[in-house]
């Protein structure tokens with residue numbers, strides 16, 4: 001039951017939606033015919049300069065010719081001086097010594113598992129050995145080697161490295177392909193791609209036709225894509241007896257994979273590393289004489305995102321560190337533990353400690369690059385700032401400080417691989433991307449903060465979060481190993497030994513700790529059958545409750561129908577590597593002509609809120625946020641307005657002062673801006689918009705608050721609560737958990753009455769009570785038009801949604817009208 005007002009579908013709203021649907025039809029036909037950008041990913045995985053259309057005998061002759069061309073090319077490049085110099089380097093790699101054994105094992109077995117310490121030459125050498133051999137034996141034309149990488153940056157850097165080892169330029173026989181970017185040609189016989197690219201390619205080529213060798217790299221990381229891929233491959237192998245599969249792993253749990261593939265043989269590459277001395281927090285504090293400052297600085301973008309870790313995963317460590325800044329319970333712990341807690345006050349690392357450690361090494365220890373492991377871009381950029389103004393380290397002729405982060409533009413990341421001038425010390429500030437997939441030579445010192453950003457998912461409370469959490473012993477070992485590659489090294493751990501001892505042996509695989517919506521969509525788009533049955537075949541199958549939740553959400557947002565098949569919307573969402581809710585918001589934003597605000601809000605949802613929470617100036621900060629929100633009753637509108645104001649301030653060169661006065665994080669805003677561009681690229685890639693026209697071309701209703709809120713509703717549904725009047729105040733109810741509260745940081749906190757009956761929200765958090773974080777007050781219209789599926793209510797008078805939880809008193813004719821409009825939208829999506 002509800003206290004809804006009678007809905008009279010306003011003719012204005014109705015007319016607008018009908019117009020919009022008509023308009024988007026026009027633009028869709030236009031943009032598909034005028035679209036000029038190339039969709040690199042549409043290329044098949046393997047291609048040749050000759051085609052099968054020739055008669056079979058001339059096809060064979062041309063293939064032979066092509067194979068001998070490739071061999072001539074290879075031999076002539078091999079003779080070059082630079083390739084010879086490279087060969088001397090290659091021969092020293094531990095992997096090189098196992099070349100013959102490896103090639104024999106590949107020839108004799110369909111599946112092979114190879115493990116070896118990072119830097120031993122797995123990624124650069126093993127695919128290259130196969131390539132050299134196939135070309136040398138005149139099988140070049142038939143050979144197509146694919147090697148997957150979990151990250152874009154490693155796909156590019158490794159391909160570039162191999163091309164230069166072969167004395168070629170990138171894109172000849174060795175190329176790469178990542179989303180929206182490729183460097184390859186018809187001659188390319190070894191292709192590096194991200195695991196995501198391969199997964200999407202499997203839609204068109206379910207048998208990987210033409211691929212002769214597939215190498216799946218970094219499987220020890222247990223990323224969700226890799227875990228997914230190996231289920232598919234295990235089913236595929238019997239259908240492709242000629243396909244060779246090689247799994248590469250950095251650590252020693254190779255047996256797990258071997259068993260999964262029917263006891264496939266394992267080759268271990270013995271590595272050599274120099275000893276690395278370990279220093280823990282207690283030693284570091286003594287050496288540096290640094291006094292940890294547990295107070296907060298003013299830019300604590302993180303602290304408002306901090307949440308309780310899901311209870312499912314609670315281990316003694318997590319519990320111990322959970323609420324450090326909330327209650328000062330850490331006073332009870334022994335000294336080293338307390339110091340560590342203080343070093344991480346509020347979930348934030350004391351960057352002064354990191355700075356002091358770097359300075360100590362630079363002043364008192366020998367030469368060699370320093371590699372610092374931090375958790376994210378925030379910390380990296382703050383530390384960059386600190387170093388810039390440090391009187392000793394700020395000397396840019398002596399110290400070369402470089403950031404390394406997964407979402408940096410790829411050009412910058414490549415700087416890391418250029419050797420610095422010999423008189424300079426290189427200091428690389430990295431996330432865990434430098435843990436195994438990227439090797440930086442000359443590292444002698446590693447500084448390890450002990451944490452990495454990790455997503456976790458709590459199936460019971462349906463909560464997901466991305467938070468820095470303590471790494472595993474395996475990761476800590478891996479990080480330490482980065483220091484011993486060229487000479488004995490040192491590893492500075494910014495946490496006490498007791499903490500290290502309590503770390504779990506391995507990290508939980510990603511498939512067990514993230515929401516599964518995206519994965520479920522992929523299973524459907526690859527036509528792999530029933531979702532639950534398929535996932536039960538995983539190396540470590542996810543909790544059936546998580547699977548059920550994910551399917552439920554996909555049905556609710558209209559990506560899957562009742563029979564678990566993809567809808568038209570679902571098919572588009574499959575092509576976006578994004579959370580389906582965020583993807584839907586973007587699609588609706590472009591269809592309904594308010595793309596610009598949709599991009600901004602989606603970027604904040606995918607990354608984080610740009611508002612920061614200064615501990616001692618909370619009232620001021622709240623007031624600023626309210627002024628951005630105006631009378632919208634919306635945190636999302638507040639951040640949208642703040643973003644737009646920041647853009648203006650940036651143009652007029654007042655960015656810093658603006659951010660400071662308005663309690664905004666310039667780092668987050670910049671990141672959001674970059675993400676907006678990435679989202680636009682993605683929409684353009686799937687043919688929804690034409691990027692060259694820019695977001696403004698899809699923004700006819702970009703200033704229309706009603707429309708923006710409706711699109712928000714489309715993206716955030718079913719995150720909806722009812723606002724019910726209780727005397728002079730409003731109480732809030734959600735379908736899942738009953739009564740909830742508005743989070744104190746929201747512009748809607750403390751408001752007694754709201755103009756509209758519903759609230760749509762980004763996430764709920766469970767602390768002392770269940771709180772709704774960023775929320776937007778919305779109307780019945782928004783829900784009826786953009787929410788989930790509708791049904792006539794049982795009583796016969798009215799419309800129901802969310803399985804009867806929401807009730808609208810409206811005539812049945814309204815229901816029919818809305819269903820017709822939705823039908824139009826669906827037809828439009830089907831045509832795209």
Ligand code: CDP
Pocket residue numbers: 093116117118119120121122123124125157158161417436439441
């Ligand atoms: O895959 P794995 O960690 O076993 O090693 P790799 O990536 O094949 O790297 C082998 C060696 O090649 C490293 O030790 C680096 O010295 C060198 N390398 C390089 O100089 N530049 C690159 N972009 C990649 C590797």
Ligand code: MG
Pocket residue numbers: 119122123124217436437
């Ligand atoms: Mg590697």
